[in-house]
Amino acid sequence: MASIRYFVNDVDEAVAFYRDKLSFVLKQQFGPAMAILESEGLTLWLAGPLASASRPMPDGRKPEPGGWNRFVLDVTDLPALVEGLRAQGVPFRNAIVEGPGGRQILCEDPSGNVIELFQRA
Template structure:
C-alpha cells in the first residue's frame, strides 16, 4: 500500500473533492488539520495549514500545495467521458488528453492546485 501526503489549503474542501470525484473513502479526520482518505491500495493524507507537515523548514521555506509531483489514478473505461463529466463539475485541468505508448493521460488539480494524473492504459 502506498501513502501520499498532499499539502492543501483547506482539508474539508480537499476531502470533499476526492470523495465526490474519485471514490475515496474517509478513514479518519483530525479537525481542520488533516484527513486520511483511502482508495484501493492508496492512502492519501491531506495536511492543512494547521498540520505539522505544513510547518516551515529550518531554512524558512514553507510547504505549499501544487508542483508537478502527483499520484496516478488508473481509469477503467473512457477517459474522455470522465474528463467531460469532471469539467462539467468545475474540475480544473492543466492540459488536454495526450496519448503515449502506454495509453492516454491528463492532469487535473484538486482545489489546492495539487496534480492528479488520470491514466487510461491501452487495451491489449
C-alpha cells in the same frame, strides 16, 4: 504500506473533492488540520495549514500545495470521466494526450495539486 501526503489550503474542501469527484473513502479526519483517505490501495494524507507537517523548515521554507509531482489513477473510460469532471468545474492543466502506453490528462484538486488520470492502451 506507503502513503502520499498532499498539502492543501482547506482540508474540508479537499476531502469533498477526493470523496465526491474521485471516489476516495474518508478513513479519518483530524478537524481542519489533516485527513486520511483511501482508494484502491492508495492512502492519501491531506495536510492543511494547521498540520504539524505544514510547519516551516529550519531554513524558513514552508511546505505548500501545487507543483508537478503527482499520483496516477488508472481509469477505464478517460473521455467520459474528463467530461464529467469538467461539468463539475474541475480544472485541467492540459488536454488528453496519447502515448504508447495509453492516454492521460492532468487535473487539479482545489489547492492546485495534480492528479494524473490514465487509461491504459
